[in-house]
Amino acid sequence: MTPTEIRRTPADPAQPPPANAGELLRRLYACRGQMESESDLGLAGLAPYQSLAGLDQAVALLAAAVRAGDVILVIGDYDADGATGSALAVLGLRALGATSVSYLVPSRFAFGYGLSPAVVDAAAALKPGLLMTVDNGIAGIAGVERANALGIPVLITDHHQAGDSLPAAAAIVNPNQPGCAFPSKHLAGVGVVFYCLVALRAQLRAEGWFSAARPEPNLAEFLDLVALGTVADVVTLDHNNRILVEQGLRRIRAGRCRPGIRALLQVAGRDPTRVTATDLGFQVGPRLNAAGRLTEMTLGVECLLCDEPATALDLASQLDGLNRERREIEVTMREQAETLVERITSRGDDLPPGLCLYGKGWHQGVSGIVAARIRERYHRPVIAFADADDGFLRGSARSVDGFNIRDAIDLVDRRRPGLIERFGGHAMAAGLTLRPESLVDFRLAFREAVREQLGDAPAVRELRSDGELPARLLNLETAEVLRLGGPWGKGFPEPLFDGEFEVIQARVLKERHLKLRLKPERGPMLDAIGFGLGERLALASGCVRLAYRLDVNEYRGERTPQLILEHLQSTT
Structure with a gap:
């Protein structure tokens, strides 16, 4: 296990210890750069949507589809961010007057990650007038090409890092695409969808779309979904994200949340009136994610879309059962991963600065959790590989603070063209696909990429007190x-x-x-x-x-x- 050092945040020596809990909280906020004047976290403090690049084109596409009654097909991702974002897109567009909205969350086992040509072909069978991606698509160059060839316009909403080339989509909304001036680069996929809906509502309002028969919706009522997806995706809680999360939590505590979220809290044994971001991240998020890890995320999305409390509870109970199964698989895989690491040190070799682990029979839906557990124990970037049904290896990568693992994989790809089939992600988490015979070469190239930034041995694990x-x-x-x-x-x-x-x-x-x-x-x-x-x-x-x-x-x-x-x- 990596040595740990506790380091205290420097305090003003002239300042006496806090006299009460309120004073303690104010000091904690100040240490995190939070001024008291900002602490109400009201919606008025959100960054304006107008600075999001590509939003005008996106709104034009959506408004035209809503007015024409076209089929809008949401293409989501199979994690909690993708599930909440998909549910938000469906519910929000319906609330804004769209008459034909459906969704498709491709199975990680059948299709892998992202907007691939195979996913587009599956979507085309549903005869959509517009494809709208959620939490994916920024790397889907081939998928967009296929959609364009079929005459289906694509709106990409994503938050992952963009590569050197962008898909030829009809519109792209992503705060991390080149040239985007939006001040918060840490929006989760569900947050990007929320901003798109807010902008669409403003456009439809200006067009006189709303009336007594079609009332204008209060989109803030969907912030419970935004809070859950934002926390579960472990994005940075900058001021903008803290507003989104806090407003969502307030609605959950007040009893104004989706029946599915209430049901997920119930099966997790959490009181909705006292819910915190930690509850969303460590109790609700894993149960929602279990569907995408072991089967398909459709079960999770249906739980979030459900309006009937009894049905929502039944769906949440199924998700809870999948999560228990996931835990059992995780324990076995984690023990095997620990054994692989111990074998390296038992040979007398130093533990490399970056670890690539592969286990025969590992479950690809759980490999990301195992990578995170090994990362936490040894304080190193870790990629855990598992066999995929298509004969390839799928890797889930997790990083440590200060090391951008997506950029490291990109560096390997540029140095060794053809070694990696495809990849994507962001600084702290990424995914990639390899041919089995490429694993040894990739492991060596990855170790070198890590070594160049972190040296031969990662720094001592620091706990900031x-x-x-x-x-x-x-x-x-x-x-x-x-x-x-x-x-x-x-x-x-x-x-x-x-x-x-x-x-x-x-x-x-x-x-x-x-x-x-x-x-x-x-x-x-x-x-x-x-x-x-x-x-x-x-x-x-x-x-x-x-x-x-x-x-x-x-x-x-x-x-x-x-x-x-x-x-x-x-x-x-």
Whole structure:
């Protein structure tokens, strides 16, 4: 395991410790560049849609299709961002007056990722007047060529990095395409769809489209979908995304959310009135993603589209069952991946700065999670490969902060033309396809690309701490304030504290998780849980230094403060 170092955010030495939870929250915001005047996160603070390149052309296409009653076919992706974006596009366009909107989410197993010619052929059978991609398409050059040949216009909405060439689509809306001046480059795919709908509504309003018989919709009512997709896709929560997520969370807490989201929270055992971004990211998102990982995302999209609570709960229960199955597969694959890494070190070799792992029989829908787990443990970029049904290898790549893994794959592709069949993604996550006989050469080329940026050994894993939390603030009130003080996430991290505690009791739960009873230097005893830290049981005695988050534990109707451990080290 990579060595870990806890580093505190520098504090003003003249500033006394925070007196209460509210003052603590204000200081945490300030450390993250958030001014108090911005903290209401109202919709008025959103970046205007007018600066999105390609939006005028997109709106013209959509408005014409809506007025003519043409079939608009949404082509989504098979992850939570793609599912929420697809549901949003369908619901939003229908609310705006479109009479014929449907969707197609290609199976990752039958079609792979993105707008390929095969996907276009499958879509053409539905006789669409317009194809609208969601969370994909920016790399679909061949797919757009096929659509153009069939006479089907394509509107691409995406947020992934663009390559050197863009598809010849009728319109492209992507904040990361060259020449786009939109200030927030971190929109998720579902966020891009939301902006397209807002712009379309403005155009239709100007045309006099809405009336008493066709009322203008409040698109903010769909922000629960935007919040879920944004958090689940782990995009950076800049100010713009924080507004979208916070507004969505407020609607969920107020009971104004899709029945499918409410049902997913129910099967996850989460109270909608207290929902946080963490709940969306770690409880709802994985259950939604399970459909795309193990079968097809149609089940997930149908859950989000469903208006009937009982049916939504049935669909959510099916997704929960798939997620349990996914966990079992993940455990087996993760253990095998750990063995592969251990074999490298057991031979006396240094662990390379970038890891390419392949296991016979691995499930390609779960390989991305395994790559993330190995990345977290060894603090290295990781690509996990699995056999695809078409005879190729599909790789899921996950990166560490400061290393753009999509650009690294692109560098390998430029240096070794033909080695990679296709690829796409962004800085922290990417996907690629190889011929099996190319794996050895790709592994060497990838290691070299990583080594050029990170050196032979990645840096020590750093945990950035907000400092020591005074014992008087280790209470339920502070935990509640922090829990609802977000939304926290990538780029606006949930508060992490560190300090020394005396271990009163330590045990391992479910063979993996570390459960502690702790005594701070001054203050009442606390419970703590370290997920996946069971291997550190031997260190959990006497006085220890912990990096932790303060959270609320709910058990049998009782709410108590609890520490969620990120790291434990002995002080003796």
